[in-house]
Amino acid sequence: MRVAHLSLGDFRNYASAELGLSAGPNLLIGQNGQGKTNLVEAIAYFATLRSHRVSGDAALIRAGRSSAIARMRVRAGEREVRLELQLNQGSANRAQVNGNAVRPREVTRWFSAVTFAPEDLIIVRGEPSGRRRFLDDALLARHPVASGALSDYEKVVRQRTSLLKSARGRGQSALATLPVWDDQLVDHGTQIMLARRELLRDLSEPLRDHYAALVGGDHAPRVSMFESVGDARQSASVSRETPSDADLIREADVSRETLAREFREALAMVRGREIERGVTLVGPHRDDLALALNGLPVKGFASHGESWSFALSLKLALAELLRNESTAGDPVIILDDVFAELDGTRRGRLMRAVADYEQVIVTAAVEADVPDDVAWRRTRISAGALEPDRTEETSESTDGV
Missing domain, CATH: 1.20.1050.90 (RecF/RecN/SMC, N-terminal domain)
Incomplete structure (x- = not known):
């Protein structure tokens, strides 16, 4: 299982964002406070219907807005599914699977992720x-x-x-x-x-x-x-x-x-x-x-x-x-600013432990904190702007939900 594309509207600091991801190791790099953790927070939300950082949904909606939208295209083998969540202030959240309205908890049947974070x-x-x-x-x-x-x-x-x-x-x-x-x-x-x-x-x-x-x-x-x-x-x-x-x-x-x-x-x-x-x-x-x-x-x-x-x-x-x-393949592995907490030996051992999962998504503030012997697909984040490395960009990075 892997995320092919994430689309956000009024989620955290993003008025809008489009993030393409590939199979294998993906690195989201950017200084603290730029929005890289917000991206993986949105991805992980589809697996648990809650943030790994805060207890409620209000903080996930951009200041001054009444709702936030997160859309994700997920691939499991040859199958592809489009997931959508709408987080609402003061009313129930809504969800869709392949354009059909469902209860939000139904979304978790279609996506699995394991998140590692300082929390x-x-x-x-x-x-x-x-x-x-x-x-x-x-x-x-x-x-x-x-x-x-x-x-x-x-x-x-x-x-x-x-x-x-x-x-x-x-x-x-x-x-x-x-x-x-x-x-x-x-x-x-x-x-x-x-x-x-x-x-x-x-x-x-x-x-x-x-x-x-x-x-x-x-x-x-x-x-x-x-x-x-x-x-x-x-x-x-x-x-x-x-x-x-x-x-x-x-x-x-x-x-x-x-x-x-x-x-x-x-x-x-x-x-x-x-x-x-x-x-x-x-x-x-x-x-x-x-x-x-x-x-x-x-x-x-x-x-x-x-x-x-x-x-x-x-x-x-x-x-x-x-x-x-699982019959749908590996869970997506998310490592949110974890390598900064580990010494060099444990960094290498952790990366080896997850290296053969179908998709690994890593965030880091300092590129030197992550193992350098990995063929990363990099996306740089600055002030809410996403800049894929053009030499590594695949067709998925521009293929919208």
């Missing part, structure tokens, strides 16, 4: 919300249909929490509809928990392999889940910091019925506290991803270089998983 350090050093975001984005990339379960679950949590807050001090009669919300919470939440467990099981081996390749040694990287359901039931029998492969396999193989029963038991155990506090206390929205190196938590114990290598290895493991499972 990824929050996966290992930030708050649980950043790690949950990584998990959910990974689930969407692996199973686009998961967007329905994730969206429905978020709505149930909001409605259920609103009920709990409104019922405080009003007696049990105010909670008459709570069992209905419990059923929906368990139904959608169980789907998400099982999908997350399967994801961690399948990421475990490629994570170890990619970390060893990046750092040149085996530091025993491990991933597992802190689950609020298990915490409420006080049923964890092993340390969640150092899970074995057998632990991950066993958790992923638990039946949906068993997990649903455990979920209901956890809800019953925290019922009093939920009513008192007006908060939904258990479920995927309260869970956290546990990351460890050599049996110690990455957060608080790993060095800056180790933290970066762990975050990159997680993304590389995800890219490998998507590549192995």
Whole structure:
């Protein structure tokens, strides 16, 4: 899979922009603040329906405008598809596939990308919300249909929490509809928990392999889940910091019925506290991803270089998983200003790890930061103007959407 052409209107700093891209390595070069990251942000948005830089869409719309348009032409083998997204201020976003109106989340079925960016350090050093975001984005990339379960679950949590807050001090009669919300919470939440467990099981081996390749040694990287359901039931029998492969396999193989029963038991155990506090206390929205190196938590114990290598290895493991499972070809690899964060050795190792993907898109402020033994197709960005290197320009660069 690869992006052949990107067209923007009123997106970030671009009144309009046309970017042609080729198979293989593409380099977007320009000083900070010129707009190169805005281009890859738009591309990545088609894969996740959200920015990797900000939490909402408002910042993506050019100042003073009510909407932004992003169009992209994607090729997978001999097939080509035209995708379009319209981001709107104060109203629902719109989408098209090959000129036909669809729900925005349908676009993610047609495009897959894995983005590496400086913001990824929050996966290992930030708050649980950043790690949950990584998990959910990974689930969407692996199973686009998961967007329905994730969206429905978020709505149930909001409605259920609103009920709990409104019922405080009003007696049990105010909670008459709570069992209905419990059923929906368990139904959608169980789907998400099982999908997350399967994801961690399948990421475990490629994570170890990619970390060893990046750092040149085996530091025993491990991933597992802190689950609020298990915490409420006080049923964890092993340390969640150092899970074995057998632990991950066993958790992923638990039946949906068993997990649903455990979920209901956890809800019953925290019922009093939920009513008192007006908060939904258990479920995927309260869970956290546990990351460890050599049996110690990455957060608080790993060095800056180790933290970066762990975050990159997680993304590389995800890219490998998507590549192995997809019938549409490789995910597009986006490296947004990543090489500036790495030493020369890790730069070379990272580039070798992604070199055989069908398309790699790299942004850099300083050309010396990127490996020089790569046949880059360069586009230079200055003050929102795109200038392809004419000696490298292909017909795709002028072929519009």
